[in-house]
Amino acid sequence: MKKNYLVISLFLGAMLLSSCASKKDLVNLQNENKSLNSNYQDSKEQLAASRSRVTSLEEQLAQEKRNNQVLKSSYDALQGSLDKSLQSNNQTSVNISKLVDEINASNAFIKRLVEAKSKSDSLNLALSNKLTRSLNTDELKEVDVQVLKGVVYISLADNMLYKSGSYEINDRAAETLSKIAKIIKDYKDYDVLVEGNTDNVPISRTNIRNNWDLSALRASSVVQCLQNQYGVEPRRLSAAGRGEYNPVTTNDTEVGKQRNRRTQIIITPKLDQFMDLIDKAPEGNK
Template identity: 35%
Template structure:
C-alpha cells in the first residue's frame, strides 16, 4: 500500500510539473471568473426564491379572500323547499369578485416578468464585462449592488498620487469600459470619485477632498467621451472621503478607499413607474375589499 501511495504522489508531482506557470495562471483566472459568475447567479437565485415566497404568500391571502367571498355569497342564497335560488345581487358580487382576482393575478404576473427582464439585463452586463471585455485584475472589481452593475477601479491604476490627470494605462482600461457602454446606448454611466480621509493640502485649484473626488470623476468622464461614449449617457459625481470601504486607519486601507466607481445604469424609469402604479392600484383594491 505504501508503494502505491508513493507512486500516486510521484505521478501528481510529474503531472503538475507538466503545466506551465502561464497555463496555471490562466486556469486560476478562469476559476475566479467562474466563481464570480456562480456568486452572481446565487444572488439572483436567492432573489428569485424571496420573490416566489412573497408571491405565494400573496396568493394564499387572495385565496383566503376568495373563500370569504364565497361564504358571503352563500349567505345570499335563498332556499325555498328543494329549490335553491341565487339572488341577482349575489351573482353580481361573485362576478365582480372573480374579475378582481383575475386582475390582481395579471398585475402580479406583469411585475414578476419585469423583475425577470431587469435581472437578465444586469447579469448580461456583468458577463460581458468579465468575459467578453476581459476586465480581470485584482485592482478592478466588478459586481452587482442593489440591482446596479458597478466597476470599482483602484486609483493607482488611474491617477498619480494627489493628481486628477488620467494615466496612459488608465485609458487602456477605460477603453474596455467604453466598449460596453457604447454597446448599450439606452444605458447611463455614472462615474464616482472616492478619496481617503487624509486632507488635501497641495494647493492649486483644488480646495479639499471634495474637489479632488469630483475632478477625478470629470477627468474619467472626459476620457470616456473621447473614446466615443455619448456625453448624454455620462454622469460625474464625487463622494470625497465619506463612503469608505474600510476604516482609514492604515496605509493599505487608505489605498483601498481611494477608488473610482463606474456604475452602469439601465434606464429603468418606466419599469419603476409601472411597479409604483401597479402597487398603488393593488393597495387601493385591498382597501376597497
C-alpha cells in the same frame, strides 16, 4: 368437722375462681374500650378530612360557576358581534365577480414586474460577465466588477486611473477604460454614474480645496474621457464626488486607505420601463 372444712374450701375456691374470671373480663373490656377509642379518633379525623374536602369541592364548584358565567358573557358578546357583522355584510353585499377581476389584474401586473426584473437581472449578469472576460489578469487585480441589487458596479483603484494626488487620467488607464466604454456603448438602455471616492487624508494642493473637490474632479475626468475619447453618449453619463464619506473599509491602515481611494462606474438599467409599468398598474397597486 372435716365436712365443714371441705365446704369452706370449696367456697373459697369458688370465690377465687370467680375473682380470676372477673379480672380477665375487666382486662378484655379495657382492651375493647381502647380499640373503640382508637376507632373513634380515626373516624373523627376521617370525618374532618371529608368535611375539608367537601368545602374545597364546594369552592371549586362556585369558581367554575363564575367561570362559566364569564364564558357565557363572552359568548354572548361574540355572538352579538357576529350577528352585527353578518348583518353588515348582507347590507353591503360585496360583488365577488368584481373582486376576482381586481385580483387577476393585480396578479398580471405583478407578473409583468417580475418578468421585467428577471430580464434586467439577466442583462446585468451578461454585462458583468462581458466586462470580466474583456479584462486581462493584471487589470483584474485593480478592477473589481460586481452585481449588487440590480446594479453593475465597476470599482477602479486610483493608482491605476490617475497621476499621484491628481485628477488627471494617466496613460495606463486608457486601455482599461476603452474596454469598459465599448461594453457601455453596447448597452444603450443603461445609464452610467461615475462616483469618485477618497481616503480621509486631507488634500494639500492650492487648486483643490478638499477631498470633496478631488473626488468630484476625478469622477468628472472619467466621464469626459468616456465621452470625448470613447464616444459614450453624454446624456447617459453623470459624475458625482463622495469625498471620504463612503469608505469600504477603515482608514486606519495604508491598505485600507488604498481600498477607499477608488472610482466607481455604476451601470444601471433605465427606469423608464418600470415607470411605465407603474403608470399602468391597477388602482389598488398604486
